[in-house]
Amino acid sequence: MVTKGASPSGNSQLTAPSKSGIKGLERQKWLFVLLAIGPSYVGYLLFTLYPNIMSVYYSFLKWDGLSKPKFIWFDNFITMFQDYFFWRALYHNLLLMITIPPLIIIISLVLSYLLINKSFREAPMYKIIFFFPNVLSIVVITLLWVYIYDGSNGLLNGLLKIFGYDNNSYYWLSNPKTSIWLLVPPTIWGAMGFYIVIFINAMKGIPKTMYEAAILDGASHLTRLISITMPLISPIIKISFLFLFLGTFKGFEMILIMTNGGPAGSTEVIGLYMFTQAFSISGRNYGYASAIGLFIFVLLVLGKVLIDKFIPNTDVEY
Incomplete structure (x- = not known):
């Protein structure tokens, strides 16, 4: 005291x-x-x-x-490297990784830029619409898209009939050649709103004088987006890409509900394969599932190192 x-x-x-x-x-x-x-x-x-x-x-x-x-x-590791189904699942992960993160980043950047720079009167309503899927759970989003892809009463087939195309109640998730790509739209729709909000808040910190100078130089919206907006918020884009990379590689909840890895294993990913090995009714093998999980951990660490190497931190001053 x-x-x-x-x-x-x-x-x-x-x-x-x-x-x-x-x-x-x-x-x-x-x-x-x-x-x-x-x-x-x-x-x-x-x-x-x-x-x-x-x-x-x-x-x-x-x-x-x-x-x-x-x-x-x-x-377990020897078995894993000799397992055809393991490599097939990993291949499906690679297909989704090269598709989903870039598309979400590009779409979110374009929509965020338009909402910030076009001064739409309905911009607040658009923000709510884009962010709405993030309020829903994965289960709700997945069941909604299962209904959209349904062959009998699906919304997609109904829209095609309106435009004069009758595909005889085609069930979209039944084709092994295309089912993996049908996972892309619901994933983008469910995650896009979150990154739109992040990019909008990042773009609000960019001085308007930079855009005004670019407009006087005759720069188009695409030029302003690529030359001004993206470099100035590049750290945010890098972090967003890292989150999407990790989420796409580890996530399997939507696939589990929508297709359960089918048809004929055409949508099985590495996380779902690990889950099946650990908790399947036919045979539980926690040791093998743990080996797969350890391999996933090593790949995620390696991916983080590669992202840091090829997408370095660049601080742009203005």
Whole structure:
């Protein structure tokens, strides 16, 4: 505590706090920090770090979750690299990765630019419409698109009939050659609104004088978007691309509900294959599923390194 004391000359002065008072304040500070972030760290250790460490251990086991585990060293990894279905699922992931993230980024950038620079009177309404899918759950979005693709009463076939094309109640998700590409529209529709909001807020920080100067030079909207907007918000674009890369590679919930990997495994991705190996009714193999999960982790880390290498951080000043 800080107290007033009398000096030899009779004037009052402030004395330094005692050591016990300083220690009491330090204890209170650390107690506050412990109570504030302690539960989060405990949750992280119990539900994230510990399961990940145990999955590395499980990847060296032959174990169905019930019987006694058997240590088999690297047999799961050898089986994985010789598994045709594993590589087929990984190939489907690559198809989606080279399609979905770029399309979401491009569409979100264009729509955000138009909403910021075209001054539409209906811009607030458009923002709500674009962001609306993010309010819905994955299950709702997936069931909605299952209805759209339905052969008997689907909205897509109904629209085609309106324009004079009758495809005899064609069920869109039944063709193994095209079913993987039918996953792209619902994924883009469900994720696009989130990145539109991010890009709009990033573009609001760009000075309007830069656009005015470009307009005086005769630059088109496309030129302004590529030469001014994208370089100035490039860090935001990089982070968004990284999130989409991770989400596309790990995600399988929509595929599980919409096609369950079918028809004939044409939409099975690596996350769904791992899930099937761990929890299928026919046979559970937690060890093999853990080996696949460890491989996914290595690929995600490698992808992050490659993104940092080929899309460096560029700070553009204005």
